[in-house]
Amino acid sequence: xxxxxxxxxxxxxxxxxxxxxxxxxxxxxxxxxxxxxxxxxxxxxxxxxxxxxxxxxxxxxxxxxxxxxxxxxxxxxxxxxxxxxxxxxxxxxxxxxxxxxxxxxxxxxxx
Amino acid sequence: xxxxxxxxxxxxxxxxxxxxxxxxxxxxxxxxxxxxxxxxxxxxxxxxxxxxxxxxxxxxxxxxxxxxxxxxxxxxxxxxxxxxxxxxxxxxxxxxxxxxxxxxxxxxxxxxxxxx
Numbered sequence: 001x002x003x004x005x006x007x008x009x010x011x012x013x014x015x016x017x018x019x020x021x022x023x024x025x026x027x028x029x030x031x032x033x034x035x036x037x038x039x040x041x042x043x044x045x046x047x048x049x050x051x052x053x054x055x056x057x058x059x060x061x062x063x064x065x066x067x068x069x070x071x072x073x074x075x076x077x078x079x080x081x082x083x084x085x086x087x088x089x090x091x092x093x094x095x096x097x098x099x100x101x102x103x104x105x106x107x108x109x110x111x
Numbered sequence: 112x113x114x115x116x117x118x119x120x121x122x123x124x125x126x127x128x129x130x131x132x133x134x135x136x137x138x139x140x141x142x143x144x145x146x147x148x149x150x151x152x153x154x155x156x157x158x159x160x161x162x163x164x165x166x167x168x169x170x171x172x173x174x175x176x177x178x179x180x181x182x183x184x185x186x187x188x189x190x191x192x193x194x195x196x197x198x199x200x201x202x203x204x205x206x207x208x209x210x211x212x213x214x215x216x217x218x219x220x221x222x223x224x225x226x227x
Contacts, residue, residue, distance in 0.1 A: 031213040042115070042202050042217025043156075050213070058214065090156060094213055099146060102156035 002026050006091050006103035013081045013110050021076040021106050023091030029101070031094045032074040033058070034066065036087040037105075043090060049074055081110045114138065115205050115218035123224045124193050131178070132188040132221050134203030143207050145186040146215065147177065150200040159201075162186055190223075198225045 007022045025032065030051045035043035035058075045058030049068040063085060065077040074093075078085060088107050092100040116135045124130045136145065147159040162170045162177045170177040178187040190197055203218045 033213055033215075035215075040219065042204070042219050043215070044217070045214055048213055059216075088154065092156075099158040099161055100213065100215060101158070102148075104155045107154075 004091055004093050004101055004103035006089075006106050008106060009104065010107050011109070013078075013108065015081060015083060015110060017081050018077070018079050019081065021078075021089055021091075021108070023074045023076065023103060024072050025074075025091075025093040025101075026072065027093060027095070027101070028071060029093035029095040030071065031100075032068065033092045033100065034064070034074070034076045035090045035092065036060065036085075037090060038087050046076065046089075083110045086110045114216045115203055117203055117218035117221050119221045120219075121222045121224070123226060126195060126225050126227050127192055130190045130193050130197075130223065132190075132201050132203075132223065134186045134188065134218060136184050136186060136203075136205050138184075138205065138207050140207045143205055145177070145179070146204040146206070147175070147186075147188045148202045148204060150202065150220070152199070156202075160188065193225050195225050195227060198223060 004025045033048040034046040037043045044060050047066040049055045055066050086109050088105045090105050091103045094100045114137050143164045145162045149157045160170050160172045160175045160177050162179045169179050174191045176189045200220045202220045204215045
């Protein structure tokens with residue numbers, strides 16, 4: 001049982017480049033979320049989804065897009081990377097009353 | 112205003128001692144949930160314990176217990192008989208609204224170091 005799988009684990013981008021962070025879960029969870037963690041801080045919610053085809057903004061959505069075409073996958077897109085988006089990104093999923101299960105994170109550096 | 116406050120940036124504890132990590136929260140929603148997560152140096156987020164606002168008893172999970180004082184809006188994590196492997200960052204988080212809601216608000220964390 002893989003749980004929540006994030007790829008890649010590390011990525012370096014140049015300012016202005018675009019990329020997609022991948023997130024997949026095999027637990028048939030209806031809820032999925034993306035968080036970012038900056039140094040010395042807790043996680044902050046970027047976007048979330050309550051099911052396939054439904055997404056909404058979290059606390060810090062600017063500069064990021066998401067879509068949820070399947071239950072399993074919830075990719076996060078950076079359209080034009082900025083140095084302020086340098087962070088560790090976590091994907092999470094949950095079902096019903098259960099806690100959020102987190103992936104291992106993607107460490108992203110924007111030069 | 113911060114919704115989750117963890118006032119201890121760092122704590123140092125001797126192995127086998129009990130440790131309490133503080134967490135206070137702010138919400139006007141009568142339905143909410145409180146979570147504690149552990150983040151070791153390897154970086155993953157590990158769920159430890161959950162307390163619902165309507166739960167009558169304090170949550171316990173093995174060596175972890177949650178000291179929930181609703182009137183004071185505090186949800187402190189207690190680790191009994193600490194071990195070297197407990198050294199990590201610990202985050203308190205809150206979910207507001209119904210139990211299916213998934214927006215979590217995190218505190219800034221407490222770095223716990225267990226000394227041998």
